[in-house]
Structures are given as structure tokens and as C-alpha cells.
Amino acid sequence: xxxxxxxxxxxxxxxxxxxxxxxxxxxxxxQYFMWYRQYSRKGxxxxxxxxxxxxxxxxxxxxxxxxxxxxxxxxxxDSQPSDSATYLCAMKAPQGGSEKxxxxxxxxxxxNP
Amino acid sequence: xxxxxxxxxxxxxxxxxxxxxxxxxxxxxEYMSWYRQDPGLGLRQIYYSMNVEVTDKGDVPxxxxxxxxxxxxxxxxxxxxxxxxxxxxxCASTPSQTTDxxxxxxxxxxxxx
Numbered sequence: 001x002x003x004x005x006x007x008x009x010x011x012x013x014x015x016x017x018x019x020x021x022x023x024x025x026x027x028x029x030x031q032y033f034m035w036y037r038q039y040s041r042k043g044x045x046x047x048x049x050x051x052x053x054x055x056x057x058x059x060x061x062x063x064x065x066x067x068x069x070x071x072x073x074x075x076x077x078d079s080q081p082s083d084s085a086t087y088l089c090a091m092k093a094p095q096g097g098s099e100k101x102x103x104x105x106x107x108x109x110x111x112n113p
Numbered sequence: 114x115x116x117x118x119x120x121x122x123x124x125x126x127x128x129x130x131x132x133x134x135x136x137x138x139x140x141x142x143e144y145m146s147w148y149r150q151d152p153g154l155g156l157r158q159i160y161y162s163m164n165v166e167v168t169d170k171g172d173v174p175x176x177x178x179x180x181x182x183x184x185x186x187x188x189x190x191x192x193x194x195x196x197x198x199x200x201x202x203x204c205a206s207t208p209s210q211t212t213d214x215x216x217x218x219x220x221x222x223x224x225x226x
């Protein structure tokens with residue numbers, strides 16, 4: 001079993017839809033959780049960062065962490081065509097630096113106008 | 114502007130011809146990493162560096178070399194490229210060991226014929 005599993009894509013939704021992106025993990029030591037967004041022909045950029053269970057909101061984006069179920073989600077409300085990108089989850093345990101960061105494979109999202 | 118730069122952005126080469134992909138960051142970050150991104154496999158770490166003259170292997174180091182002689186630069190060297198090294202390569206930097214946010218470069222698309 002891989003340490004981090006991300007829902008396979010691609011996902012295509014109409015503009016205005018609520019989007020749910022998910023990752024599961026097997027390593028209970030993971031305490032820090034991130035979502036990166038990667039536009040076509042660009043490097044990933046950090047979108048959300050959280051280290052506690054529960055919800056963290058930033059504008060139209062909500063990151064949700066359920067450590068008991070080893071499950072994290074990213075919700076996008078009122079999705080826009082500009083949200084079309086690949087979304088990667090990432091996580092790590094407290095020990096070590098960024099070399100310990102484990103990424104999901106990414107899901108490509110297309111929001112159609 | 115704070116950024117990570119990579120050169121070249123695109124490269125087509127032939128098997129066995131040594132090449133170097135340069136990476137430079139202007140944010141005085143300690144940590145730097147190289148990743149490759151392949152369809153269905155996601156982001157995989159090749160090498161990382163915790164500071165000048167300190168480097169270590171990531172998950173897929175075979176066929177690659179790195180050096181960190183200056184804090185800002187972290188070149189990736191392919192001594193004898195092979196077709197299975199055809200991929201999209203990203204350099205990333207992180208402020209310190211205690212920081213998890215990675216700042217990615219724009220990527221280098223390498224094709225080895």
C-alpha cells in the first residue's frame with residue numbers, strides 16, 4: 001500500500017460547481033498536510049497548509065483533515081475556469097525536513113465555463 | 114522578485130550526452146531539492162540538499178548527480194542520459210529544515226532520444 005493515495009482523475013465540472021478532492025494516507029505519523037496547485041507548464045505552488053484535524057478555510061477553498069480516518073480533502077466552492085489545474089496533496093511527519101514530504105500523484109481538474 | 118529559476122526550460126538530447134540543468138534561488142533558502150514528474154507516478158524526489166556541501170539521495174537518485182557549492186545554486190547533472198530519464202524536472206527550495214513550504218521552479222522538460 002502506498003503511503004499516500006489520491007483519487008484518480010481527471011475531473012471535469014461546470015463553472016460554479018462545488019469540487020471535492022481527496023487523499024488517503026497510511027502513515028499515522030503524518031501531521032502536516034498541504035495542497036499544491038499546478039497550472040499547465042508551471043511548477044506546483046502551495047495552496048493550503050494545515051497541521052490539525054478539522055477545517056481550514058481560505059476564500060473559496062477549504063482544507064479538511066480527519067486524522068482518525070487518515071483522510072484529507074480540499075473543497076472548492078463556486079469553482080471558476082481559472083481553478084483548472086492539477087491538485088496535489090502532500091504530507092509529512094514532524095521529524096525531518098522537506099526531504100520527508102510525500103506527494104500524492106495529483107488530480108487534473110477542468111472547470112468548464 | 115523571489116523566485117526559483119531553471120535552465121533550460123526545454124531540452125532534447127541523445128543517449129549518453131552529458132547534460133546539466135541549472136537551478137538558482139534568490140531567497141537565501143537552505144533546503145533545495147530536485148524532483149521528476151511522470152504521468153501516473155507523480156512527483157518523485159531525486160536528490161536534496163540541506164545546505165552548502167550537504168546533499169543526500171531522494172527516492173530515485175540512480176543516473177543523477179548534484180552539487181551544492183553555493184547556497185543559491187543546485188545543478189542537476191546527468192552524466193550519461195538514457196531514454197527512461199525523459200521527464201519533467203522541477204527544482205524546489207525551502208527556507209529551512211523546520212519549514213515545509215516548497216517553492217518550485219517552472220520546470221525543465223527533458224527528452225532523451
